[in-house]
Amino acid sequence: MFNREEDRSQPDGISWARAANVGRLSVVAAVVRRLMTRLRRISTILLIAGSVVLLAGPLTPRKGDAAVAGSLDDLVGTKNGGKITGGVFLAGDYHPPEPLKVVKSRNFCGDTVPNETFLVGTNGGVRNAVVTLHPVDKPIRIEAGRVVLDNRACAFVPHVQVATLGSELILKNSDPILHTVHARLGKTTLFNVGLPQWRRVSKMLTKPGAVRIDCDVLHTWMSAAIVVVATPYYFVTGENGFFTFDGIPAGSYDIEVWHERLGIKRARISVSDRAPLSIEMFISTP
Numbered sequence: 001m002f003n004r005e006e007d008r009s010q011p012d013g014i015s016w017a018r019a020a021n022v023g024r025l026s027v028v029a030a031v032v033r034r035l036m037t038r039l040r041r042i043s044t045i046l047l048i049a050g051s052v053v054l055l056a057g058p059l060t061p062r063k064g065d066a067a068v069a070g071s072l073d074d075l076v077g078t079k080n081g082g083k084i085t086g087g088v089f090l091a092g093d094y095h096p097p098e099p100l101k102v103v104k105s106r107n108f109c110g111d112t113v114p115n116e117t118f119l120v121g122t123n124g125g126v127r128n129a130v131v132t133l134h135p136v137d138k139p140i141r142i143e144a145g146r147v148v149l150d151n152r153a154c155a156f157v158p159h160v161q162v163a164t165l166g167s168e169l170i171l172k173n174s175d176p177i178l179h180t181v182h183a184r185l186g187k188t189t190l191f192n193v194g195l196p197q198w199r200r201v202s203k204m205l206t207k208p209g210a211v212r213i214d215c216d217v218l219h220t221w222m223s224a225a226i227v228v229v230a231t232p233y234y235f236v237t238g239e240n241g242f243f244t245f246d247g248i249p250a251g252s253y254d255i256e257v258w259h260e261r262l263g264i265k266r267a268r269i270s271v272s273d274r275a276p277l278s279i280e281m282f283i284s285t286p
C-alpha cells in the first residue's frame, strides 16, 4: 500500500520525492530516512516531501491502525487550510563554532559570549532557520506588526527574527553599556543608531530581505538578523530545526529556507487542505 513517485530533479538543484500514504507516517519516515542517507552522500540539497493524500470517501480508523502516527485531525488536516510540518537539517558533519571572543567591555561582558551563528541540535536540526511560504498564483495580504531587538548580556536578542514588511522595529538596550544597532540590507546601510541604556528607537522595516545587524562600538562579536518578509507565512526554527504551518490555503507555494551561514534554498510544494504535508529539508554547508 505504499506509493512513491521517483525522485524528480528541480531546476534549482533540489531533488525531492513525494510519498503518498494514508496515515502511515512512520513508514513514510523510514523511507524518507533511507532516501536521506543515500542522497546525503552526494552532498546536495534535498527536499523530501511526504504527503498524506486522501483519495476518496470519509476516513475511518481501521483495526490494526494503532501504529499510525498522529490523530485523525492530523490526517485530515484542518477545515480552514492545509497543515505543513517538517524540519531543516544539516547534511554532513556539524562542528560547533567556538565561543566569540570579547575584545572590549570585558568587565561587563566577560571573556567570551556564545556563538549563535550556527546552531545544530543533536538530531541534526538547524536552529534559527527562517522558513517562509510564498503563494505562486494567488495574492496574499500581509499585516504589519511590531518586533523588538534588545541588547542583553553583550548580544542582540533575539539573534534571528522575522518581521512582516512595513513592521515597526523597536530598538532597546538592557545593558548598562553603550551599544549601537547598525542595520544593513546587502551593502546598504538602513540605519545606524547609538543606543545607551536609556534610549529606545523606532524604525520602520520597509524593504524585504535579510537585514544584518552589527554593533559598531568595537563589539565585533555581536550580530543579529531580521528577515523582513512579504508573506504572512513564516517560521523561525527552534533547537531541533522543526517548523509547523497551519491553516495554509490550498495551492502551490514556493517554500524558502534562509539561514545566515547556510544561505537560501527554495522548492515548490503543493498544499492540500485535505491532507497534511511533511517536509524535511537538508542543507549542506557552503
Ligand SMILES: [Cu+2]
Pocket: 154, 178, 179, 180, 215, 216, 217, 219, 222
Ligand atoms: Cu555592542
